[in-house]
Amino acid sequence: MNFEIKNVRNIGISAHIDSGKTTLTERILYLTKRIHKIHEVRGKDGIGATMDSMALEKERGITIASAATYCTWRNHEINIIDTPGHVDFTMEVERSLRVLDGAILVLCAVGGVQSQSITVDQQMKRYNIPRIAFVNKCDRSGANPFKVIGQLREKLGHNAVALQIPIGLESGHEGIVDLVSMKALYFEDEYGQKVKTDEIPSHLLDQAAEKREELLEAASVFSDELTEAILEEREVSESLLRNAIRRGALKRELTPVLMGSAYKNKGMQPLLNAVTDYLPSPLDVESQALDISNEEAPVRLEADDSKPLVALAFKLEDTPYGQLTYIRTYQGALNKGDTVYNVRSGKKIKIGRIVRMHADKMEEVSKIPAGFIGALFGVDCASGDTFAKPGLSLSMSSMYIPDPVITLAVKPADYKSETNMSKALNRFTKEDPTFQTHFNPETGETLISGMGELHLDVYLERMKREYDVSLHAGEPQVAYRETITRHSDFDYTHKKQTGGAGQFGRVIGYIEPAETEFEFENKVSGGNIPTIFIPACEKGFKECMKKGPWMKFPVTGVRVALTDGSAHSVDSSEMAFQAAARGSFQQAYHKAGPVLLEPVMKVVVETPDEYQGNVMGSLNQRRGVIIGVHDEGISTVIEAQVPLAEMFGYSTVLRSLTQGKALFTMEFEAYKEVPSSVLKEIEKKLQQSAGPKTAAR
Amino acid sequence: MLKNTNTLQDPLKIMGRDAAAGIENGGFAAILARAGVGKTALLVQLAIYSMLNGKNVLHISTGNPVDKVDLWYREVFYRLAQTEENSEKEKLWDRLLHRRFIMTFETETFSIDKLEKRISELMASEIFRPAQVMVDGLVLENQTESRLNQLKDYALANRLILWFTVRTHREEPVENSGIPTSFAPYKHLFELMLLLHPDKNRVYLKMVPDADQQKRQASAELYLDPATMLITDVPA
Numbered sequence: 001m002n003f004e005i006k007n008v009r010n011i012g013i014s015a016h017i018d019s020g021k022t023t024l025t026e027r028i029l030y031l032t033k034r035i036h037k038i039h040e041v042r043g044k045d046g047i048g049a050t051m052d053s054m055a056l057e058k059e060r061g062i063t064i065a066s067a068a069t070y071c072t073w074r075n076h077e078i079n080i081i082d083t084p085g086h087v088d089f090t091m092e093v094e095r096s097l098r099v100l101d102g103a104i105l106v107l108c109a110v111g112g113v114q115s116q117s118i119t120v121d122q123q124m125k126r127y128n129i130p131r132i133a134f135v136n137k138c139d140r141s142g143a144n145p146f147k148v149i150g151q152l153r154e155k156l157g158h159n160a161v162a163l164q165i166p167i168g169l170e171s172g173h174e175g176i177v178d179l180v181s182m183k184a185l186y187f188e189d190e191y192g193q194k195v196k197t198d199e200i201p202s203h204l205l206d207q208a209a210e211k212r213e214e215l216l217e218a219a220s221v222f223s224d225e226l227t228e229a230i231l232e233e234r235e236v237s238e239s240l241l242r243n244a245i246r247r248g249a250l251k252r253e254l255t256p257v258l259m260g261s262a263y264k265n266k267g268m269q270p271l272l273n274a275v276t277d278y279l280p281s282p283l284d285v286e287s288q289a290l291d292i293s294n295e296e297a298p299v300r301l302e303a304d305d306s307k308p309l310v311a312l313a314f315k316l317e318d319t320p321y322g323q324l325t326y327i328r329t330y331q332g333a334l335n336k337g338d339t340v341y342n343v344r345s346g347k348k349i350k351i352g353r354i355v356r357m358h359a360d361k362m363e364e365v366s367k368i369p370a371g372f373i374g375a376l377f378g379v380d381c382a383s384g385d386t387f388a389k390p391g392l393s394l395s396m397s398s399m400y401i402p403d404p405v406i407t408l409a410v411k412p413a414d415y416k417s418e419t420n421m422s423k424a425l426n427r428f429t430k431e432d433p434t435f436q437t438h439f440n441p442e443t444g445e446t447l448i449s450g451m452g453e454l455h456l457d458v459y460l461e462r463m464k465r466e467y468d469v470s471l472h473a474g475e476p477q478v479a480y481r482e483t484i485t486r487h488s489d490f491d492y493t494h495k496k497q498t499g500g501a502g503q504f505g506r507v508i509g510y511i512e513p514a515e516t517e518f519e520f521e522n523k524v525s526g527g528n529i530p531t532i533f534i535p536a537c538e539k540g541f542k543e544c545m546k547k548g549p550w551m552k553f554p555v556t557g558v559r560v561a562l563t564d565g566s567a568h569s570v571d572s573s574e575m576a577f578q579a580a581a582r583g584s585f586q587q588a589y590h591k592a593g594p595v596l597l598e599p600v601m602k603v604v605v606e607t608p609d610e611y612q613g614n615v616m617g618s619l620n621q622r623r624g625v626i627i628g629v630h631d632e633g634i635s636t637v638i639e640a641q642v643p644l645a646e647m648f649g650y651s652t653v654l655r656s657l658t659q660g661k662a663l664f665t666m667e668f669e670a671y672k673e674v675p676s677s678v679l680k681e682i683e684k685k686l687q688q689s690a691g692p693k694t695a696a697r
Numbered sequence: 698m699l700k701n702t703n704t705l706q707d708p709l710k711i712m713g714r715d716a717a718a719g720i721e722n723g724g725f726a727a728i729l730a731r732a733g734v735g736k737t738a739l740l741v742q743l744a745i746y747s748m749l750n751g752k753n754v755l756h757i758s759t760g761n762p763v764d765k766v767d768l769w770y771r772e773v774f775y776r777l778a779q780t781e782e783n784s785e786k787e788k789l790w791d792r793l794l795h796r797r798f799i800m801t802f803e804t805e806t807f808s809i810d811k812l813e814k815r816i817s818e819l820m821a822s823e824i825f826r827p828a829q830v831m832v833d834g835l836v837l838e839n840q841t842e843s844r845l846n847q848l849k850d851y852a853l854a855n856r857l858i859l860w861f862t863v864r865t866h867r868e869e870p871v872e873n874s875g876i877p878t879s880f881a882p883y884k885h886l887f888e889l890m891l892l893l894h895p896d897k898n899r900v901y902l903k904m905v906p907d908a909d910q911q912k913r914q915a916s917a918e919l920y921l922d923p924a925t926m927l928i929t930d931v932p933a
Contacts, residue, residue, distance in 0.1 A: 118762070155762055261820065291871075394733070513784065515783075612818075617822060617824065626824065627797060628768055629799070629800050630762060630801045631803065631806070631811070631815070632803060633803060633804045637763070639763050641794075672791065673788075
């Protein structure tokens with residue numbers, strides 16, 4: 001690890017499903033000599049690509065966990081975080097984006113900018129990540145890289161400019177012309193290891209000159225020197241142009257576009273060069289932490305080994321040797337034998353083994369310098385925890401964690417499965433904050449919750465495969481919520497006189513709709529309720545929020561104001577006031593116009609033109625509201641808002657409607673009121689499911 | 698419904714003419730302005746007023762993603778409804794969503810043929826039946842008069858009113874009525890034309906009446922608030 005920090009690149013490769021991201025990563029690892037053999041994603045050798053390390057991923061041909069791996073290129077160290085492309089795993093994507101300094105946006109030369117590319121790009125925009133684009137699959141029929149560049153500009157709002165033009169497309173794709181050096185590049189040998197430089201073919205000279213003009217014009221905005229050189233018609237040196245492009249890219253005001261075909265091994269080396277040339281080092285990126293001891297005021301971090309350590313654990317993985325924690329240092333170095341402090345839990349940890357990961361193979365090292373990515377063994381922590389030098393109370397900004405929208409009951413089949421399941425669940429919840437579990441003592445069931453059907457499916461599968469758990473899974477249940485729509489007053493007295501010490505508490509006040517989840521306001525004056533009992537009242541109200549008095553779903557969006565009350569000098573107690581609060585909530589709640597809320601999802605379907613009527617019909621049937629339709633020529637993208645409760649099993653329906661040619665993504669949009677016709681059905685179902693159990697008791 | 702409150706009143710009524718009621722099925726209306734003056738904002742406002750009046754609106758846009766068009770509607774709606782209570786706003790917005798359908802096209806593949814085909818498909822599958830179609834981004838100069846006449850027939854047969862945005866150019870000569878000469882050949886196809894004129898720091902809105910103008914009262918002038926692009930009768 002003898003790299004200077006300015007020669008480090010922490011990058012991600014982000015893209016639409018099937019745009020060839022994993023193949024691309026595989027080629028990069030091969031060219032940087034990290035692997036010595038190429039396995040295709042769905043290759044016949046049954047090994048699968050190196051980055052897809054989980055058995056399940058290999059089988060489905062998708063990438064779920066974001067493995068981190070590193071390689072070296074032209075004296076630079078490149079850490080690659082492989083990010084999943086499914087929206088159901090958004091948490092994974094977002095967490096890996098957090099530790100990236102730059103990214104390659106892979107786009108398909110045929111499919112162009114598809115709906116999912118838009119989602120991923122928006123996420124990157126949120127984290128201010130500079131990007132370069134790679135137009136892949138130039139060897140496919142229908143490839144048109146310049147159309148894709150147009151879409152980058154139009155749909156994603158990038159100031160995209162080509163650094164290359166293709167030499168031939170589709171089956172005639174031979175190589176590329178580099179517009180910076182104005183040379184033709186060809187890729188020879190089995191895996192294109194050898195780059196042959198040649199003169200630009202004569203039939204491409206005009207196009208190359210024209211596109212270079214465009215490049216110079218776009219880049220000149222970022223360099224006065226370049227502008228002068230152009231105006232004075234001087235020769236523009238390669239380094240001058242590269243510097244200008246780099247400046248534009250780091251500011252995220254220019255998106256350099258490269259092209260080629262990963263599968264055919266074309267354009268890989270120039271892409272790696274572009275990573276080192278145009279993506280930032282940790283020094284170029286401003287990172288911030290929050291000062292916990294000072295009301296979370298932001299503090300700037302410096303990627304300097306001599307400063308006190310601040311590092312983020314961004315991913316956990318269970319390996320045969322114990323828990324592996326992926327970590328990125330933002331400030332200071334992490335050495336073997338150091339004692340660090342987990343800012344969340346307040347525990348001190350001694351650092352044992354430090355490794356660098358290459359997908360599922362590892363290499364032991366003695367330190368992680370500032371700005372680098374590595375992994376630790378034998379550290380007990382949760383994903384998203386911050387490690388800092390003892391005495392430092394800095395935390396990497398907490399990430400927004402969405403509430404789960406779907407729940408499933410699981411029951412292990414035998415004793416062995418039961419222990420294994422609890423092990424598995426324990427690990428999954430640590431790894432993925434959007435995956436939650438709890439035990440329902442009333443039914444004896446374990447409930448798992450997550451962000452979508454596929455999300456839970458993957459965990460169920462993993463329990464089976466990795467932990468050998470055999471279990472029965474119930475029907476997925478939507479996470480309904482209750483809220484109130486009106487102001488409602490209460491005046492409630494809790495009084496019990498059954499011998500011994502009595503109980504007395506009276507509370508007066510009101511409840512009303514609130515924007516936040518729960519608010520409590522104490523307006524009692526003159527000590528009518530002694531101050532010591534106020535927290536007990538709040539606790540009583542909060543308890544009611546967990547289970548609504550109406551349909552027993554969690555309640556949200558309520559402000560409780562306590563205006564008056566009375567107490568008894570002997571009989572009043574904390575318990576009495578808690579009970580009074582509970583009673584008053586029940587009393588006021590039914591008059592406050594309670595309504596049931598359900599999660600509504602944003603559903604995006606991409607379908608060939610001829611099926612769009614069928615697809616829209618299927619969304620309509622599911623109580624969906626179609627927001628709009630985008631006509632892309634051959635395919636159509638339909639955007640709709642559909643209640644989650646209606647979306648179960650939709651992937652099967654969509655497949656049969658469109659002969660498997662349509663794709664859909666779904667993400668949480670908002671909680672919305674359940675219409676009254678549907679409400680009756682839900683009530684009926686609840687009664688039915690409650691019925692037999694009560695009878696059995 | 699909030700439609701009777703002052704903030705959500707159809708601004709064209711103030712001008713002595715109910716825009717929607719004044720145009721019959723098969724009717725064409727246009728908003729003419731230079732780039733960046735506020736054509737889309739005005740188009741979206743008019744669409745929202747129609748939706749508040751119970752009409753289904755199909756919004757056609759070229760070169761913009763659905764999300765962006767949706768955002769226009771959201772922003773204009775929330776500005777118009779800013780004085781209303783939050784919970785009411787949300788409910789009304791949810792109801793309005795059922796009256797709106799957005800269709801976006803790639804600029805290079807968009808044509809009147811395609812537009813007619815899509816509208817027919819939409820109605821045939823009973824997914825959405827528009828009363829008003831807002832077309833943002835069709836370049837009229839690329840269309841022949843006879844093709845536009847056919848579109849008018851199509852609109853009449855399907856009981857539709859069509860609104861268009863027309864981009865004019867700064868240096869272009871204008872007729873007395875304020876209509877640019879390049880648009881003059883199409884003028885007779887349109888029942889109503891709204892002109893947006895930026896003048897110093899205000900944008901004023903002028904209605905170019907049809908042949909019945911004598912019957913109507915003299916049209917007052919309205920302005921667009923340059924900060925919000927919303928219609929106001931108070932000059933900024």
